[in-house]
Amino acid sequence: MARTTGSHAGITGPKIRQAALRLFAQRGYAAVSMRSIAAEVGVQAGALYNYTPDKQSLLVDLMRTHLDGLLEAAVPDDGGPLARLQQFVAFHIRFHADRPDEVFIAYMELRNLEPDNFVEIEALRRRYEDRLEQILRDGAEAGVFEVADSKIVTLAIIAMLTGVNTWFRQGGRLSLEEVVAQYWDMVRKAVGA
Amino acid sequence: MARTTGSHAGITGPKIRQAALRLFAQRGYAAVSMRSIAAEVGVQAGALYNYTPDKQSLLVDLMRTHLDGLLEAAVPDDGGPLARLQQFVAFHIRFHADRPDEVFIAYMELRNLEPDNFVEIEALRRRYEDRLEQILRDGAEAGVFEVADSKIVTLAIIAMLTGVNTWFRQGGRLSLEEVVAQYWDMVRKAVGA
DNA sequence: GTCTATACGTGGATAGAC
DNA sequence: GTCTATCCACGTATAGAC
Structure with missing residues (x-):
């Protein structure tokens, strides 16, 4: 019926x-x-x-769910700095490519968050960035990377990797794994490894 | 009076x-x-x-003015590929750092453009990207750069450089010229020069 | 060139019936 | 849990006085 x-x-x-x-x-x-x-x-x-309860909560829930998922899906942080960096790059691109809408919202709608919500969401993003920065610091300390300023390199790498979402489409000229390989090549060279 | x-x-x-x-x-x-x-x-x-005439025209005018200015302010495109790439990187960061609001709008409000306007604005952005891609192609052809896929590298570099605007503030820890130097170092290494 | 007034649509959110 | 109906604020844009 x-x-x-x-x-x-x-x-x-x-x-x-x-x-x-x-x-x-x-x-x-x-x-x-x-x-x-x-x-x-x-x-x-x-x-x-x-x-x-309202429209704002809908937005915050979407962002929080996305960033929680990002932090939980963390790749196993083992191996040397070079291996960890490679894992990070591949993870970031794959995870973001699978969730274009979530990523877009999490970056573009920050200004529509009410102040308290903004603080909460920014803290989550910051935790994610810190993981990359830690890898870079460890690699620099071990003499494996040439990284003058780990904060700048962190932000530069994340901006570069997240930018994939603005143009990558399944079924396009390149497969996702080819993209991963190309970006890993650039990141590896950029950090002097 | x-x-x-x-x-x-x-x-x-x-x-x-x-x-x-x-x-x-x-x-x-x-x-x-x-x-x-x-x-x-x-x-x-x-x-x-x-x-x-309406609100949409206000948005389109702002974007067009910004992108026209970007294209006109072009640095002199002379010298070898390495020098041209360095000029591009420095120009991009400085030009964008001077116009954070214009840059933000030009990237974030694309989806609010009516179809015809979107086509026009995207064409302008594409012309700018093509300049960087040409530098990379020339460098690869001359054997100065290791660039497997000039299109990807173009997009990666522009995303990385434009990302500066999300965090750079005058009077912060680093001067703009220090930022330019750091990014140039990363770009240079990333293209294998 | 700017004002006031207004037409007219649509927004978020709520109340109460079913 | 969903519906219909509604409140009221605010949106773009226009008309006509000054």
């Missing part, structure tokens, strides 16, 4: 987050209405408020 | 563009109202329409 309305507990919540993710990434947080999210899910706008 | 209203021909137009630039960069195009731009300038919202 088909029914077009009624209880869908357990699936509407995820569908809302999914719809918000897609729409925020495509049009930008400020340009997305609660009504448009509801329409994408197939409910009325009022129903969204059974799952989120 | 002070007057709070009347003709200000010749200054209101630039003030509007300046206010739009600042507000778009700070809050995002979609989150900025014509009223808020007018308030910043010190006029009523209706007065803006003496200077721009």
Whole structure:
């Protein structure tokens, strides 16, 4: 018996987050209405408020979930600095390539976070950056890398790697693994290894 | 005789563009109202329409002006590939550091461009990228650079250099010229020169 | 050239029926 | 849990007085 309305507990919540993710990434947080999210899910706008207190919470949840996932998916941090750096580069590109919408939102919508939320999200991002910086410091200390300023090199590498998401498309000229190899080659040379 | 209203021909137009630039960069195009731009300038919202047909034109004008300026300010493209690459890196960082708001808008508000405008702006950006790619190709051909895929390296370098704007602040730990030197060191090594 | 006033659409969020 | 209906603020843009 088909029914077009009624209880869908357990699936509407995820569908809302999914719809918000897609729409925020495509049009930008400020340009997305609660009504448009509801329409994408197939409910009325009022129903969204059974799952989120407001629009801002929807944005924060998406960012926090993404960054938590990024930190938890951490590659095993073993081996020498060179091996760890290679793992980091490959992990970063693959993880980000799999989640273009999350990445886009996490970088582009920071200014739409209310102050407290901004602090929380920035702290998560900072923790991730610190991992790369630690690898670079260890490598410099061990004499494996030529890194004059580990903070700058960290930010430069992350910007370079994250930039892949602006142009990479599955089924394009290059496979993801070819991209990983090319970027690893550049990073390796850039740190003088 | 002070007057709070009347003709200000010749200054209101630039003030509007300046206010739009600042507000778009700070809050995002979609989150900025014509009223808020007018308030910043010190006029009523209706007065803006003496200077721009609509809000979208304001955005497009800012982007086009920025990218035109970028292309015109081009450094003299002489010398060998290594010298040209160094000039490009230094120019890019300095030019972008001087115009953080323009840069931010030109990268972040692309999705708020109507289709025709998007095509126009993207063509300008592409012309700029092509200049770097040509330098890399020339260097690879001359055997000065080790660049397996000039397109990827172009995008990687531009992402890395433009990323400076996300953290660099005048009066911070490093001077701009120190930043230029550090990035040039990384780029030079990354291309195997 | 700028103002005031306004048309008209759409925004986030809530109340109460089912 | 979802719906319909609604509140009220705010959005872009325009008309007409000064």
